[in-house]
Amino acid sequence: MSKELSVGLVGRGGQGILFATTILANALFNSGYYVAQLQSYGAEVRGGAVLAYVIYSTERIENPFTESFDSLVMLHDVKIEAWEKIIVSSRVVIADEDMVRGPPPHAVRLPLIKVAAERGLSGKENVVALGCLAGIGVVGLDALQKVIPRGRDSSGNLAALRLGYELWLERKAKQVP
Amino acid sequence: MRKLLLTGNEAVAEGALATGCNFYAGYPITPSSEIMHYMARELPKRGGVFIQSEDELAAINMVIGAALAGARAMTATSGPGFSLMQEGIGYAVMVEAPIVVVDVMRAGPATGQATKPAQGDVMQARWGRHGDQYVVVLAPSNPQEAHDLTIKAFAIAEELRVPVVVLTDEFVGHGREVVEVSEVAEASSRRVEVGPQEAPFYSPDPRKAPPLPPLGAGHYLLVTGSTHNEWGYRDVHRFETHFKLVKRLKDKVWLNKDKLFMYEVVGDEEPEVLFITYGSVARSAKTAVRKLREADVRAKLIRLKTLWPIDVPELRKLGGEPRAVVVPELNLGQLVYDIERAYNPFEVPVVHYGKVGGGIPIYPSELVSKALEVLKK
Known part of the structure; x- marks a missing residue:
């Protein structure tokens, strides 16, 4: 059986977690992977805790339920015990430095939301998060660019993708080897 | 296609x-x-x-x-x-x-x-x-x-x-x-x-x-x-x-x-532990069966595609003679009653593993632990 990898996104209702996860799943599918996308959210239109993820593999996914992620981006703290376990046991975690004050201690904290706002990309932190995932190497930046919706906002989305990608690379360059 | x-x-x-x-x-x-x-x-x-x-x-x-x-x-x-x-x-x-x-x-x-x-x-x-x-x-x-x-x-x-x-x-x-x-x-x-x-x-x-x-x-x-x-x-x-x-x-x-009555069967012909389940939970059970077998525990899954009508004698034939039957469901116990018609719970332990709410699935690791617990391994 080939190795399955998992990528998660966590945040609050309204931050576009499901949208970003759907884009990510589409990009991985177009890159030739079998994918399984799942999500959990509340009945609130805005404000409830949201967790969504994609498992991908070169073979059909046997089981879509995972107890940890290989990579995870957090755009907000979530106070749900069962999710905290998953978050803490995830391998690479990128967290927004203003909105995520809690665990996990090993998270790399980046000013995703703040910098997005400074560049006129408010509300696109979900797409910035996707850019970070491309930086880590989860998915090709070009694969994401191809599936990002070509609506009125496409240039903003493309800029947000690029911003996340660069934020991750800058941070990585600063790390002492 | x-x-x-x-x-x-x-x-x-x-x-x-x-x-x-x-x-x-x-x-x-x-x-x-x-x-x-x-x-x-x-x-x-x-x-x-x-x-x-x-x-x-x-x-x-x-x-x-x-x-x-x-x-x-x-x-x-x-x-x-x-x-x-x-x-x-x-x-x-x-x-x-x-x-x-x-x-x-x-x-x-x-x-x-x-x-x-x-x-x-x-x-x-x-x-x-x-x-x-x-x-x-x-x-x-x-x-x-x-x-x-x-x-x-x-x-x-x-x-x-x-x-x-x-x-x-x-x-x-x-x-x-x-x-x-x-x-x-x-x-x-x-x-x-x-x-x-x-x-x-x-x-x-x-x-x-x-x-x-x-x-x-x-x-x-x-x-x-x-x-x-x-x-x-x-x-x-x-x-x-x-x-x-x-x-x-x-x-x-x-x-x-x-x-x-449609189903899928995976795992050992004569299992020590038999899982019977359906729907999304069956995917975790499939992984659990694979992990148990990797650990030298004989395990089998019967995944039901049909929940009614259930052919109980056929189900019994498919399951063989396990030492224990585990029925995981995202509820407090429903299919398990049919399984108790197939396996007399006074002779073979028929164990329901139920969990529901919060969008939390039943994970394969829980089913592996449950199987080892009921087999006293």
Whole structure:
């Protein structure tokens, strides 16, 4: 059986977690992977805790339920015990430095939301998060660019993708080897 | 055949369209609404009819009417809506309307947790109506199977003139995976032109449904939810008429259980631990079986695709003689009662592993631990 990898996104209702996860799943599918996308959210239109993820593999996914992620981006703290376990046991975690004050201690904290706002990309932190995932190497930046919706906002989305990608690379360059 | 990335709900809709479904009436409810959205978009393009009704009561009755008039008709809902539809489903059993009802299970009772998965409607899907009545209940465990079993559901509904319930859960309905979509699927039909000498509510072979002359096509078709004779005339007095009718309605489902009872078996021929489950939970059980076998524990999974009718002697034969049976479900115990008919719990431990709420699945690791615990390893 080939190795399955998992990528998660966590945040609050309204931050576009499901949208970003759907884009990510589409990009991985177009890159030739079998994918399984799942999500959990509340009945609130805005404000409830949201967790969504994609498992991908070169073979059909046997089981879509995972107890940890290989990579995870957090755009907000979530106070749900069962999710905290998953978050803490995830391998690479990128967290927004203003909105995520809690665990996990090993998270790399980046000013995703703040910098997005400074560049006129408010509300696109979900797409910035996707850019970070491309930086880590989860998915090709070009694969994401191809599936990002070509609506009125496409240039903003493309800029947000690029911003996340660069934020991750800058941070990585600063790390002492 | 197209390979698409679809949610289980979208896959249900694609399956229905492939089999020629041309009528959908429904009322939106989480987590089933995407089936309705898909049909609203696709059916008018294909010359079909889509109606958003005022509520679920209207939806189910529209579907019955359409089915009797010759359409391939379906609806989809979730817990609270499924409860409202029960009366209509009972009526469909009585008038032998070939309909498909999809229930995407969420955590109940009542409003419960609308966006979170559960498997609490198993008993309701079978027995939610009053009176003696038999329907068929199918339970897909992933989006591909949601597509495939919806096609199968239409075939069974047509063949037996019976409501078929496709029972999925939020994980299956909202889970998005790669699905091979059929363009056209075969579905046999009882809608044949019948002569005036052929009764629309009688079949000499108890395993077969009577032919269904479409309403409005010339045949004088009487339809009533009251007890009726083979010509559809009400008879609310005689024992023979009622008994013959309900017996026939049962037999056409029950006597076909060899064909209707579908399953998948994986793992060791003679297991120490046997898992029996269905739907999304079966995927964790499959992983658990693989992990246990890697640890030299003989393990087997029987994954039920059909939740009604269940062929208990067949189930026993498939399972072999395990030391323990584990039945994981996203509920407090429903399928487990059937398993206790297959395995005497005084002789073999039949252990229910139930969990529901919060959108938390049953993980493979929990099932491995449970198996080791019951085997005292």
